[in-house]
Amino acid sequence: MADLFDRFAPLMAQRDALLGDGGANPFQVKMDEVLSQTEAMIEGRKTILVGTNNYLGLTFAPEALQAARAALDACGTGTTGSRVANGTYSGHQDLETALCDFFGKDHAMVFSTGFLANLGVLSTLMGADDYILMDADCHASIYDGVRGSQAQIIRFKHNDAADLDKRLARLADKPGNKLIVIEGIYSMLGDKAPLKEFVAVKKKYENVYLLSDEAHSLGVLGRYGRGLPEEAGCEDDVDFIVGTFSKSVGTVGGFCVSNHPKFDTLRLVCRAYVFTASLPPSVVASAAVNLKLIQRGGALRTRLMRNAAQLHAGLSGLGLKIASDVSPVVAVVAPDPQVAVQFWRGLIANGVYVNLALPPATPFGFSLLRASLCAAHTEQQLDAVIAVFAKVAAEIGLIAPAKRKRIAAG
Amino acid sequence: MSATTAADPSAQTLASLIDILKPFNKTGANLKAETSFTEDLNFDSLVVMEFVAVVEDVFDISIPLNILPDVATVRDLAVAIEKIVGESRP
Numbered sequence: 001m002a003d004l005f006d007r008f009a010p011l012m013a014q015r016d017a018l019l020g021d022g023g024a025n026p027f028q029v030k031m032d033e034v035l036s037q038t039e040a041m042i043e044g045r046k047t048i049l050v051g052t053n054n055y056l057g058l059t060f061a062p063e064a065l066q067a068a069r070a071a072l073d074a075c076g077t078g079t080t081g082s083r084v085a086n087g088t089y090s091g092h093q094d095l096e097t098a099l100c101d102f103f104g105k106d107h108a109m110v111f112s113t114g115f116l117a118n119l120g121v122l123s124t125l126m127g128a129d130d131y132i133l134m135d136a137d138c139h140a141s142i143y144d145g146v147r148g149s150q151a152q153i154i155r156f157k158h159n160d161a162a163d164l165d166k167r168l169a170r171l172a173d174k175p176g177n178k179l180i181v182i183e184g185i186y187s188m189l190g191d192k193a194p195l196k197e198f199v200a201v202k203k204k205y206e207n208v209y210l211l212s213d214e215a216h217s218l219g220v221l222g223r224y225g226r227g228l229p230e231e232a233g234c235e236d237d238v239d240f241i242v243g244t245f246s247k248s249v250g251t252v253g254g255f256c257v258s259n260h261p262k263f264d265t266l267r268l269v270c271r272a273y274v275f276t277a278s279l280p281p282s283v284v285a286s287a288a289v290n291l292k293l294i295q296r297g298g299a300l301r302t303r304l305m306r307n308a309a310q311l312h313a314g315l316s317g318l319g320l321k322i323a324s325d326v327s328p329v330v331a332v333v334a335p336d337p338q339v340a341v342q343f344w345r346g347l348i349a350n351g352v353y354v355n356l357a358l359p360p361a362t363p364f365g366f367s368l369l370r371a372s373l374c375a376a377h378t379e380q381q382l383d384a385v386i387a388v389f390a391k392v393a394a395e396i397g398l399i400a401p402a403k404r405k406r407i408a409a410g
Numbered sequence: 411m412s413a414t415t416a417a418d419p420s421a422q423t424l425a426s427l428i429d430i431l432k433p434f435n436k437t438g439a440n441l442k443a444e445t446s447f448t449e450d451l452n453f454d455s456l457v458v459m460e461f462v463a464v465v466e467d468v469f470d471i472s473i474p475l476n477i478l479p480d481v482a483t484v485r486d487l488a489v490a491i492e493k494i495v496g497e498s499r500p
Contacts, residue, residue, distance in 0.1 A: 146475070154473075
């Protein structure tokens with residue numbers, strides 16, 4: 001009889017071939033002590049963190065810490081139940097009101113994680129006669145969400161409005177509703193959706209809705225941090241915004257906001273909302289405070305984008321291949337998984353933490369050293385990060401020593 | 411989508427599919443109607459997605475992800491494609 005886990009044997013063999021030599025394991029990094037938003041002790045070394053998705057550095061915002069402590073003392077460590085079955089705390093409703101205010105939308109629902117928000121909304125929103133058209137590069141939570149839906153699931157080419165148009169045209173005479181699913185900023189490469197083009201395509205057809213996952217763009221894009229729809233000037237054309245509190249909001253949790261008059265129906269039919277415990281009150285309190293800091297966080301966004309520009313210019317100046325234009329995600333493309341692991345190990349040994357991302361979790365089969373910037377990074381920290389990238393890239397033969405010398409001299 | 415209940419796909423659809431499959435044939439399998447994507451060609455989920463995207467382009471159709479679990483062989487896919495093409499005609 002085959003063992004339960006035998007079907008994963010090829011994957012585990014692949015992992016052993018790549019990481020089984022006893023060197024540092026990129027998927028088991030332990031931060032023994034968190035020193036700040038941008039530094040931690042790893043293996044006894046003070047390490048610069050450039051892979052946290054903590055875009056605005058709000059994890060230690062004094063106002064949020066204070067609100068979280070007060071909620072912890074007042075309401076305890078957890079709600080121990082679902083809002084539907086076990087009751088709602090007032091803080092959860094306050095957070096939903098704060099989300100409505102932040103986005104200027106009529107309705108908001110808070111989920112226990114961003115993953116659950118996608119899972120819940122996407123598995124529930126569309127019925128058996130409907131169609132979901134999703135960008136091929138969407139996050140795993142979107143793939144898992146649509147898999148739970150009764151609707152027909154169609155993928156269109158990443159960021160390709162013409163391909164979406166073609167697929168909607170084929171469905172034009174089908175009676176069902178259609179839902180387009182995209183992301184504001186894609187997590188692996190940091191590239192943005194051409195939202196205006198997608199909206200133009202959406203408007204050509206009847207009964208088409210648009211959902212955007214703003215996980216990596218909330219707090220990052222737009223004058224008030226409302227994400228790509230704000231930046232692109234088409235907030236009224238995005239029917240549903242899904243997001244997370246675990247990146248720029250600096251805690252954990254997920255949400256969906258919408259102007260649809262019957263949106264609250266989801267509170268009864270969305271299993272990922274009904275059948276799971278709600279967020280701890282301290283988390284909810286810090287999220288509400290940080291949303292306000294994000295709204296007036298123009299200076300943080302300016303620092304974040306300045307940091308993104310510095311790292312992008314520094315790394316591409318070394319001759320490294322960066323997967324996208326300037327963005328809070330700077331993904332360096334390595335030629336193959338072996339080199340990527342070697343590169344990652346060199347960086348961590350020199351006190352720089354980035355994410356290692358390998359296929360199939362990456363588009364184009366890319367092997368990536370994925371860095372994400374924080375508004376709290378200093379220019380000196382990023383200079384140090386760039387110097388470490390230069391040293392390691394030269395050591396493993398990814399860039400020519402001549403280029404390295406020129407950079408060092410400059 | 412079972413090959414025993416559905417009508418046989420046309421030789422032309424099968425031939426086009428086999429043509430599209432050639433660059434994806436990393437195992438050197440003999441490409442025919444009975445060829446299995448997972449067993450003979452060792453397709454993982456990622457390769458399936460790339461392959462489906464090419465098939466969609468060539469046949470100018472959308473293949474819903476929902477039908478993929480029922481598609482095991484080249485023949486199954488050919489039958490599914492002809493069904494989708496048939497439905498899209500007015």
